[in-house]
Amino acid sequence: DAKTTQPTSMDCAEGRAANLPCNHSTISGNEYVYWYRQIHSQGPQYIIHGLKNNETNEMASLIITEDRKSSTLILPHATLRDTAVYYCTRPSNSGGSNYKLTFGKGTLLTVNP
């Protein structure tokens, strides 16, 4: 299965940028990287995805290194409501009909007042 590596936990001060790293050194050329987050006991929620260019949406920015072996999710102005587990993931298989995501343990981001 696809593998990503993330720190177990991180802290961030409210109003500051939160930078969450992810290592995906075995990613292949046509595989996207996805980021989801899970707040408390709710189901995970999609944040952003990317292939090789940096991406930005209303929730976050995604910076992917040129060799695509790692990426960083950036929450530009973290709020207390951003406290959650953040998952970096990629599809286990590409092509065919077997589209699925495996999530791992993610990073617990705690935003402090």
Added chain:
Amino acid sequence: DAGITQSPRHKVTETGTPVTLRCHQTENHRYMYWYRQDPGHGLRLIHYSYGVKDTDKGEVSDGYSVSRSKTEDFLLTLESATSSQTSVYFCAISDPPLSGGLLEQFFGPGTRLTVL
């Protein structure tokens, strides 16, 4: 929300009894997934379906079976529940990736299962 419900939301059962969890969607998405979430393990994929009557195993499929006889329903069955299957179970739905690669999964509210 993406029109996905799970039932029951909470269940307590005894070891050795069969248990069926239901995931129901109103979005007509092609793919459906079952995950379990346990402390220290994150989210782990149990089984998934890529179409009616088309299913495949995930990371932790032992002790679980699934069925999908129609687009809107995906059932997860524990034939003989064990205490190690005490967990929170999440269902998710999605469609095949769009041209921009988006594989956005929408998750249900979860089912908390306790096996005594």
